[in-house]
Amino acid sequence: MAEITIAICTYKRAEIQQTLTSIAEQILPEDMQVRVVVADNDVEPTMRQLIEETAKSLGITLTYIHAPSRNISIARNACLINCETQWLVFIDDDETASNTWLSELYKTALNENADVVLGPVISVYPSNAPNWIVKCDFHSTKPVFVNGVIETGYTGNTLLKLSSQYFENEMFNLSLGKSGGEDTDYLSRAFKKGAKLAFAENAIVHEPVPSERATLNWLIKRKFRVGQTYALTLFNATSSKFFITQLMFKASSKFTFCLIMMVLFCLHPVKRYNWLLRGCLHFGVVTKLFGVKNIELY
Numbered sequence: 001m002a003e004i005t006i007a008i009c010t011y012k013r014a015e016i017q018q019t020l021t022s023i024a025e026q027i028l029p030e031d032m033q034v035r036v037v038v039a040d041n042d043v044e045p046t047m048r049q050l051i052e053e054t055a056k057s058l059g060i061t062l063t064y065i066h067a068p069s070r071n072i073s074i075a076r077n078a079c080l081i082n083c084e085t086q087w088l089v090f091i092d093d094d095e096t097a098s099n100t101w102l103s104e105l106y107k108t109a110l111n112e113n114a115d116v117v118l119g120p121v122i123s124v125y126p127s128n129a130p131n132w133i134v135k136c137d138f139h140s141t142k143p144v145f146v147n148g149v150i151e152t153g154y155t156g157n158t159l160l161k162l163s164s165q166y167f168e169n170e171m172f173n174l175s176l177g178k179s180g181g182e183d184t185d186y187l188s189r190a191f192k193k194g195a196k197l198a199f200a201e202n203a204i205v206h207e208p209v210p211s212e213r214a215t216l217n218w219l220i221k222r223k224f225r226v227g228q229t230y231a232l233t234l235f236n237a238t239s240s241k242f243f244i245t246q247l248m249f250k251a252s253s254k255f256t257f258c259l260i261m262m263v264l265f266c267l268h269p270v271k272r273y274n275w276l277l278r279g280c281l282h283f284g285v286v287t288k289l290f291g292v293k294n295i296e297l298y
Contacts, residue, residue: 002032002106003086004159007079009072010051010093011041015208017054022096024058028103036060037082039067039075073177076155076186080171086163090155090183095121095205097157104203105159112198115164116187118143118150119157119203129214132269138219138277139209143199150197152233155183157205166195179294181229188233216273221295223277227251227284228294234285248289255282 006023010016016038023036038051045066055062067078079088089105091097101119109117123139133139141157143150160167167190176182191197212218234247258279265271288294 002029004032004034004089004102004106005079005083005085005087006034006036006089006091006102007076007083008036008038008091008093009041009067009075009079010038010047011070011072011075012047013093014047014050016047016051016093018096019091019093020051020054020058020060020062022099022101023091024060025099026097026102027099029106032103032106034061034102035085036062037065037079038062039065039078039082041067041070041072041075043069071174071177072180073172073174073182076172076182077174080162083162086161088160088162090158090160091205092121092156092207095156095207098202098204098206101157101203101205104200105157108198108200108203109159109161113196114198115161115166115195116150116153116190116197117159117200117203118153118197119159119200119205121154121156122204122206124206124208126209126211126214128211129209130216132273133214133216133219135270136274136277138223139207139213143197150199151191152184152188153197154187156207157203158183158187159200164190164195166190166193176229176294178296179228180225181232181294184226184229185232219277220280223280224284224287225295227281227286228288228292229284230281231285231288235289244289248286251282251285251289255279255286258282 040047048064052064065078067075105117105119121141125134141154143153172182172186176185235244258275262272262275
């Protein structure tokens with residue numbers, strides 16, 4: 001019998017009703033049992049009644065946890081602590097899952113003997129989104145392969161084998177709970193301990209992009225913060241000054257190259273913005289290596 005806990009961290013989003021509905025509509029194997037844990041990160045448990053009534057109407061076994069306040073790592077850690085099953089799946093509170101989503105994640109975990117399975121997050125853009133943003137599709141999320149290996153990931157669509165030794169005593173970093181990147185850091189630590197990360201391309205979830213996030217300004221901040229978080233995965237307190245200097249030189253070189261490419265493609269909006277945002281990521285790496293504090297996006 002496969003027992004799986006689905007974890008949802010939420011903060012004042014009524015869209016969680018659609019998320020729960022998509023969970024209730026999953027096509028599951030006969031030997032799979034599912035329960036849901038919702039960790040509410042609001043100061044007051046204002047969403048509790050809505051969440052519990054929605055779950056009851058859908059026939060979902062749900063545990064509501066009040067995990068204040070406004071620090072996503074607190075909510076994620078509450079999900080870890082309250083998970084009583086071998087498997088834990090994270091999905092965001094504004095996402096909707098395809099009806100074979102959960103079975104695809106689990107099937108990939110078994111077939112690949114993986115400790116972590118990542119599925120694609122497909123963005124749904126508002127009608128007023130700029131054309132270049134839709135074409136570049138920076139908001140959608142898939143894992144990055146480095147020489148054929150996934151070294152870290154995200155928690156918008158992720159299955160964790162919590163019984164694995166690689167997650168023992170691991171928690172989400174509270175210092176990253178307001179900037180974001182706590183998921184990248186958490187999964188990077190598991191990878192460095194030996195965890196295997198796999199990709200389930202058919203375990204699809206969809207996520208609407210709010211109009212305020214479909215802007216160049218928001219993407220610049222996001223890519224910059226991603227670079228800052230990525231830098232944390234490259235070194236630790238025991239890294240030598242020479243090693244860190246090498247990282248600075250490499251990131252600075254990539255940043256400069258991106259700026260040059262941006263100028264060369266100045267008349268091509270899609271390519272121009274693509275190089276600009278790649279440059280922002282590398283600039284974020286440089287600033288973090290110099291000790292600049294992470295920006296807060298949430």
